[in-house]
Amino acid sequence: MRVLAAMSGGVDSSVAAARAVEAGHEVVGVHLALSRDPQAVRASARGCCSIEDASDARRVCDKLGIPFYVWDFSDRFKEDVIDDFVDSYARGETPNPCLRCNEKIKFAALLERARALGFDAVATGHYAIVDDEGYLRRSTDEHKDQSYVLGVLTKTELAHCLFPVGDTPKPQIREEAARHGFSTAKKPDSYDICFIPDGNTQAFLGANIGLRPGMIVDTEGTELKEHDGAFNYTIGQRKGLDIKVPSADGRPRYVTDIDAETGTVTVGPREALRVNTIRADRLKRLHPDMNGELDCLVQVRAHGSVAACRAIIAEDEMVIELHEPLEGVARGQAAVLYLPVSDGGGEIVLGSGTITATSRSA
Known part of the structure; x- marks a missing residue:
């Protein structure tokens, strides 16, 4: 296959690209320039989009002997992620910009351009698994699992995604990067919001709202x-x-x-804070069971635990009745549904919705 490797400049995407090459695919590396903010070039920036990150990605591609390009998606990123983030807070919501970036940029805009250029799939360093039936599952490394932020994909998008590192614990990924001689092997994980390099979210929102x-x-x-x-x-x-x-x-x-x-x-x-009912719209379906009424699990934060629930799913909205109350559920977050499995693999992602309301019993 012709595979476009999305290179963030971190260790996970480095090893993902290497594994795609080792699998015999024709691989091209691409780094997405998402910000024109001068602060993003600082070594102290804590996101994943700085000029230093692009340079790290280029060095990895040089070692792998594959082509490398930088694509400017900054205008699309501002509109679909930054502006959406600000607007969501202005409405009293609590959005997850990384989730929105996956939905609108990495697995919509990027995949759209990749497919137009003749690529069969996009490979990323996300910790998740696509099983033999094409269903999205949790990663083997439960501490790094990113299936929650991938729950906003569509079934068509998922069919053209590769997650080469999803079946391997993070320490082994770093060891593998070191064996390749990648400079990213000991690079710290990115954290915080990439377009707020100093981490001061309140100051950023105050300046924009x-x-x-x-x-x-x-x-x-x-x-x-x-x-x-x-x-x-x-x-x-x-x-x-x-x-x-x-x-x-x-x-x-x-x-x-x-x-x-x-x-x-x-x-x-x-x-x-305890709520018993969650309502959500903007549904994304990744599994045929996400329809009608079913017992399943729900996760409402990227690093949160799951809760047992009964989901009632209509065309573009769902009501989630929790078996036990959850605390701190906010509008604007994603509610991702999971199907428990008994085959020893990770839970299957059914799909997701954006939380619009919550309620609690007396």
Whole structure:
């Protein structure tokens, strides 16, 4: 096959490209330039899109003897990921930009161009597995599993994806990179949001949204403190509230709701975070069982655990009834459904939806 290897400049994509070459594919490496922010060239940038990352990717391709290109997707990235991130926070949601990048850039825009140029598949360093039946499963390395952020793909996109490192624990991937002589073998994993190099998300949102004063209130509606913008808060937040008036029972307060339209941020006790029902739309189906009603598992955060549930799925929306309450579920997050398996492999990804509402029983 003709395979386009998406090269982030990290160790995982380096080994993924090497394995694609070893499998006998005709491989071309490509690095996506996603930001024109001058800070992104700094060695201290903590994302995956800096000029240093592009140079690391080029050196790996030179060692493998494969062509290497840099494709400028910065305009598309700004529109589909950065602007979406800002708009989502402005609506009082809590988005996951890495998930949106996978959906709109790495497995939509990139795959579209790759297919137009005659490539059969795109290979990435994601930790996930596509089984013999074409279903997406969790990685062998449960600590690095990235199936959650891939749950936003379409079935057609998944059919043209390769995840060569998904069946191997991360320490072995680093050892394999060292055997190849890749400079990325000891490179730290990327973290934080790539388009916010200094990690100060609140300052970034403040600069892009502007001051939108509102009020922090308790669950009874009592006004506690004025704030500069609801985007400074997320569901489940405890630290940084800086409320001078203690709660009546002396217990910590948590953000339990955000109304961006009125600027109202509601705080309450931890038990007020517990929800029993999740509603989601913008469904993506990766398995035929994602239809009608079924018992399955749901994950609502990239590094969160799964919860047993009953999912009622319609055309483009679903209702998830949790068997046990979950805490800190926010609008804008993805709800990814999993099917338990008994064959010893990882759970199968059924599909996903974007959370629009939550509710809790008395």
